[in-house]
Amino acid sequence: MPLVKVEIFKGKSDTYKKALLNGIHAALVEAIKIPDYDRMQRLYELEPQNFEIAQNKT
Structure with a gap:
């Protein structure tokens, strides 16, 4: 697993977060053939001021 x-x-909507997690799971099922029921995901939401990223990156 x-x-x-x-x-x-x-700040992302619940719909966005669910679609993101569903997409990741679907990719794992297709790419590495995990069973569809085999799902363990953690979603961490960060405050923008607590996250540093290079200015030329998105």
Whole structure:
């Protein structure tokens, strides 16, 4: 069972977060053939001021 850890900026809708996690899971099912029921994901929401990223990156 792969454990997926996702970090995003806080403020995304529940619909967005669910679609993101569903997309990641679908990719794992297709790419490495995990069973569809085998799902363990953690979504961490970060405050933008607590996250540093290079200015020329998005």
